[in-house]
Amino acid sequence: MQPSIHRHHYTLLVALVLADAAAAAWLWDPSVLLAWPLWALVALTAVAEALPVELPQGRGSVSVSFPLIFTSSMVLGPFAGFVVGLLGTLTADELRGRVPWLRMALNHLQLALAGAVSGLAYVSLERLWGSPLGVWTGLLAGGLLYFIVNAGSVSLMVSLYHRMSVLHYFKSSVLGTVPNYLALIPISYVMASVYQSLGVAALAVFFLPLLVARQSFKLYSEMRQSYREMIVALTRALEAKDPYTAGHAERVSGIAVHLGKVMEMPEEDLEILEIVGLLHDIGKIAVPDSILNKRGRLTPEEYALMKKHPVTGHEIVRNIHFLGKGQEWVLHHHEHWDGRGYPDGLAGEAIPLGARVLSIADAADAMLSDRPYRRAMRLIEACRQLARASGEQYDPTVLRRFFELCADERFAKEILRQPAPISAAELGELIALPEMAAARREAAAARPRDSAPADGGAPEGSERA
Numbered sequence: 001m002q003p004s005i006h007r008h009h010y011t012l013l014v015a016l017v018l019a020d021a022a023a024a025a026w027l028w029d030p031s032v033l034l035a036w037p038l039w040a041l042v043a044l045t046a047v048a049e050a051l052p053v054e055l056p057q058g059r060g061s062v063s064v065s066f067p068l069i070f071t072s073s074m075v076l077g078p079f080a081g082f083v084v085g086l087l088g089t090l091t092a093d094e095l096r097g098r099v100p101w102l103r104m105a106l107n108h109l110q111l112a113l114a115g116a117v118s119g120l121a122y123v124s125l126e127r128l129w130g131s132p133l134g135v136w137t138g139l140l141a142g143g144l145l146y147f148i149v150n151a152g153s154v155s156l157m158v159s160l161y162h163r164m165s166v167l168h169y170f171k172s173s174v175l176g177t178v179p180n181y182l183a184l185i186p187i188s189y190v191m192a193s194v195y196q197s198l199g200v201a202a203l204a205v206f207f208l209p210l211l212v213a214r215q216s217f218k219l220y221s222e223m224r225q226s227y228r229e230m231i232v233a234l235t236r237a238l239e240a241k242d243p244y245t246a247g248h249a250e251r252v253s254g255i256a257v258h259l260g261k262v263m264e265m266p267e268e269d270l271e272i273l274e275i276v277g278l279l280h281d282i283g284k285i286a287v288p289d290s291i292l293n294k295r296g297r298l299t300p301e302e303y304a305l306m307k308k309h310p311v312t313g314h315e316i317v318r319n320i321h322f323l324g325k326g327q328e329w330v331l332h333h334h335e336h337w338d339g340r341g342y343p344d345g346l347a348g349e350a351i352p353l354g355a356r357v358l359s360i361a362d363a364a365d366a367m368l369s370d371r372p373y374r375r376a377m378r379l380i381e382a383c384r385q386l387a388r389a390s391g392e393q394y395d396p397t398v399l400r401r402f403f404e405l406c407a408d409e410r411f412a413k414e415i416l417r418q419p420a421p422i423s424a425a426e427l428g429e430l431i432a433l434p435e436m437a438a439a440r441r442e443a444a445a446a447r448p449r450d451s452a453p454a455d456g457g458a459p460e461g462s463e464r465a
């Protein structure tokens with residue numbers, strides 16, 4: 001973690017401590033602390049926190065801790081919401097000391113504040129307008145305030161940690177949870193009614209649907225994992241034809257997902273990117289081994305056969321419905337930014353973003369791997385080669401984000417499997433290179449289309465990546 005990120009998190013911590021202290025002082029009610037139902041609610045919330053249901057496609061998770069905290073406020077007052085938010089959400093990992101203290105403190109302080117403000121809104125509006133208008137406006141205002149405090153703090157914390165925009169994190173990971181919050185507001189009211197008629201033990205009945213949902217999600221995750229394993233097996237079978245490309249598809253998939261993330265692609269597109277990364281060259285199954293494994297340059301006829309693989313690949317994945325727009329990314333992963341690629345000669349933003357990301361991930365991995373016709377390049381050499389084709393073969397914006405990723409130690413070592421990232425000076429050089437290359441291109445005479453005969457011509461590794 002960077003020191004500046006720590007600084008922002010400490011600022012957030014101070015703000016939350018002050019807000020929580022003010023809320024606790026204002027709502028202080030020692031009689032609540034002596035009421036055993038409060039501690040029963042704390043225990044039930046802890047059980048709910050231990051049983052979250054993950055939503056498909058990284059759309060967050062659902063637990064019934066929000067309605068339990070809100071219910072506590074409704075039946076025992078806002079101070080109870082504060083206490084249940086602060087203590088009921090402690091997890092086993094936190095109690096074992098496996099969670100960094102700063103993250104733990106920020107999380108519990110924001111939940112205590114969310115419990116307090118939601119309870120305060122409900123109780124105030126209910127007293128002001130009486131039942132039923134006060135109840136419904138109180139539920140809505142309380143639920144909304146809980147969401148604002150909770151989602152706002154989490155978005156801020158995560159975006160600071162991952163150095164991404166708050167708005168992007170909110171839109172890609174939090175906005176999708178709004179329907180869950182809305183659905184849980186009336187459940188809070190039902191829980192409060194059950195508590196008042198039948199007592200705190202009756203709330204346990206709300207855990208049954210949660211357990212059913214958890215089981216369904218477990219089956220969904222296992223099925224998804226099986227699909228992925230089948231696709232990996234298929235790509236390995238293809239790569240067995242050519243020992244030089246072993247692991248290429250899995251590496252391209254990993255690079256593309258990281259690049260897609262920094263390009264702020266939506267979560268569901270990143271899932272597609274992971275699978276399309278694995279499948280992008282599946283059309284090479286129709287290319288003869290003699291061409292795939294050829295050591296020298298390809299003849300124009302061989303090159304023409306090789307160029308068919310995106311179309312063949314598209315025909316193969318066309319019926320895989322869950323790939324959705326990813327089918328087009330397979331088709332267009334060899335298009336060039338300037339329109340000189342294949343199969344359709346698309347240019348600029350007419351090429352789908354997923355295909356532009358794949359194209360860079362594909363070329364980078366090819367350059368960083370041994371090939372029959374050359375040794376693997378060093379990271380900076382590969383980046384220089386990519387930079388020279390910026391604006392010609394590759395989208396300059398995506399390429400620049402790729403270079404920034406290459407300066408990140410974790411990405412360079414874990415994803416690209418390089419001994420070290422590029423330095424800040426090298427990053428500066430790479431950012432300047434495309435402008436110099438563009439000036440050179442302008443000075444050069446216009447060249448005829450489709451002049452690159454084999455794996456050379458355009459940047460190395462691009463045609464046979």
Ligand SMILES: [Fe+2]
Nearest residue numbers: 280281333465
């Ligand atoms: Fe390809």
Ligand SMILES: [Fe+2]
Nearest residue numbers: 280281362465
């Ligand atoms: Fe490839």
